[in-house]
Amino acid sequence: MxxxxxxxxxxxxxxxxxxxxxxxxxxxxxxxxxxxxxxxxxxxxxxxxxxxxxxxxxxxxxxxxxxxxxxxxxxxxxxxxxxxxxxxxxxxxxxxxxxxxxxxxxxxxxxxxxxxxxxxxxxxxxxxxxxxxxxxxxxxxxxxxxxxxxxxxxxxxxxxxxxxxxxxxxxxxxxxxxxxxxxxxxxxxxxxxxxxxxxxxxxxxxxxxxxxxxxxxxxxxxxxxxxxGAKRTSGAAAAPAPAPSALGAGDLPATGWDAVVRARAPRRPRAEAYLRAYFDDREEIGGDRCGGVDNGIRCGFGHHDGRTIAFVAQCGTATRPAGFRTAARLVHLADRLGIPLLTLVDTPGAANDAAAERAGAGAAIADAFAALASARVPVTSLLIGEGGSGGALALAAPGRLWATPDSYFSVIAPEPAAAILKRGPQEVHHTADELRIRPQDLLELGVIRGIVPAR
Incomplete structure (x- = not known):
């Protein structure tokens, strides 16, 4: 020693x-x-x-x-x-x-x-x-x-x-x-x-x-x-990461707006709670290597049931270009090392302010989509809160997405959807229902593979 x-x-x-x-x-x-x-x-x-x-x-x-x-x-x-x-x-x-x-x-x-x-x-x-x-x-x-x-x-x-x-x-x-x-x-x-x-x-x-x-x-x-540093058998397919159990509400929302309210609840379990429950120990990377850092996204590697799993976790904030680039960097690294990947999806959407546009929001989101689409290792994704449009979908594995009971996924949030349709504020709740954003709706539509049970 x-x-x-x-x-x-x-x-x-x-x-x-x-x-x-x-x-x-x-x-x-x-x-x-x-x-x-x-x-x-x-x-x-x-x-x-x-x-x-x-x-x-x-x-x-x-x-x-x-x-x-x-x-x-x-x-x-x-x-x-x-x-x-x-x-x-x-x-x-x-x-x-x-x-x-x-x-x-x-x-x-x-x-x-x-x-x-x-x-x-x-x-x-x-x-x-x-x-x-x-x-x-x-x-x-x-x-x-x-x-x-x-x-x-x-x-x-x-x-x-x-x-x-x-x-x-x-x-x-x-x-x-x-x-x-x-x-x-x-x-x-x-x-x-x-x-x-x-x-x-x-x-x-x-x-x-x-x-x-x-x-x-x-x-x-x-x-x-x-x-x-674990030696992996060349050509051997890694087993997918199992989806975590839900940590929040176990019952399903009655309406679309109920789903929104529960996903936005301040005390709902967020990424840190899921990472802590899932991994025995973990280490994180940070930064996009292009001059940017997004503290609203967590990326790294951890041990789960004796093996290494990579993770990308949104923390409930609008994801910035640096966050998408950091996520893409993590996906490429996990893919190169043959390590299966878990993504936790939780964002109201991609950041859309002027600074995000100047930082290349579109290109960064495209990189995240491409990284997941081209990954050779299995990717498991769990929607744990808000699923806001393309900013959430960019980190959701195609065909391998699960959801917790206190989550929703939507092409657009109900409030801007109502505004685009020239509907008044009183029609936001109805618009949420029409969008069919509840976990059970997503399952019926074939968007997710299942709703994970609570622990």
């Missing part, structure tokens, strides 16, 4: 020891030797710089790779040594990273990166920069193989290290206060807001899934690799 990670300024091996139960270093690729003095550019003093870095750190390159166990789950672990030329990426760094990705594919293991780098190594010029293409290619191969990639952003995580291993990971965790950004501190504009280049700023902008305190990182990583 090791102490939890105490700070961001750990050596590569200290960082590995802080998060793992045990690790066995992977042998570095064979160095052909015979390289040009002072590297491919003949950069004066480069060999001396490397020798000093080696003497100072005990490492002969800026990354160390290993096979490690985290909470009993085996992973390939990559850890950067910032003390070695600022954790920069050179050709030999690229060789080690390529070998680590290949080892993960060979052993069918998730890859966890503990990143601390200033970017590409300028003493090797374009030969160093092209290592980013190699890393991106290896990452793509691991994605295609259905293997998870998790990044931990230490201080700093900038340049190509952020733009490949960091931002390209499936799950991105950051240590508090870490400098995170494509531009390092010495090259960004002088008047740039430092918050935008911090772990917290990247979280607020939807580019990081969570900022995790140092003393919690080990436990958090263990949960994530347990959720995503």
């Amino acid at each position: 090791h102490d939890p990670m105490p700070s961001m300024r750990l050596t590569a091996r200290q960082a590995m020891a802080a998060v793992s139960d045990a690790y066995t270093e992977a042998p570095p690729p064979t160095d052909p030797g015979g390289g040009s003095p002072d590297g491919p550019l003949g950069w004066h003093g480069y060999d001396d710089s490397r020798a000093r870095a080696r003497a100072r750190t005990g490492e002969d390159e800026s990354v160390v790779t290993a096979v490690a166990t985290l909470g009993g789950t085996e992973v390939v672990l990559v850890s950067f040594e910032f003390g070695y030329l600022g954790g920069s990426l050179g050709e030999r760094t690229g060789d080690r990273l390529v070998a680590a990705y290949a080892l993960a594919r060979e052993r069918r293991l998730p890859l966890v990166s503990l990143i601390a780098t200033g970017g590409s190594r300028m003493q090797e010029g374009m030969r160093a920069l092209t290592q980013l293409q190699r890393v991106a290619g290896e990452s793509a191969r691991n994605r295609a193989a259905g293997l998870a990639q998790i990044a931990v952003l230490r201080d700093p995580t900038t340049g190509g290290g952020w733009a490949t291993l960091g931002a390209g990971a499936d799950v991105i965790l950051a240590l508090p206060g870490a400098q995170v950004g494509f531009a390092g501190s010495r090259v960004r504009p002088a008047d740039a807001d430092p918050y935008a280049y911090s772990a917290e700023g990247q979280l607020a902008a939807g580019h990081v899934d969570a900022v995790v305190p140092a003393d919690e990182m080990r436990a958090t990583l263990r949960r994530w690799v347990k959720l995503l």
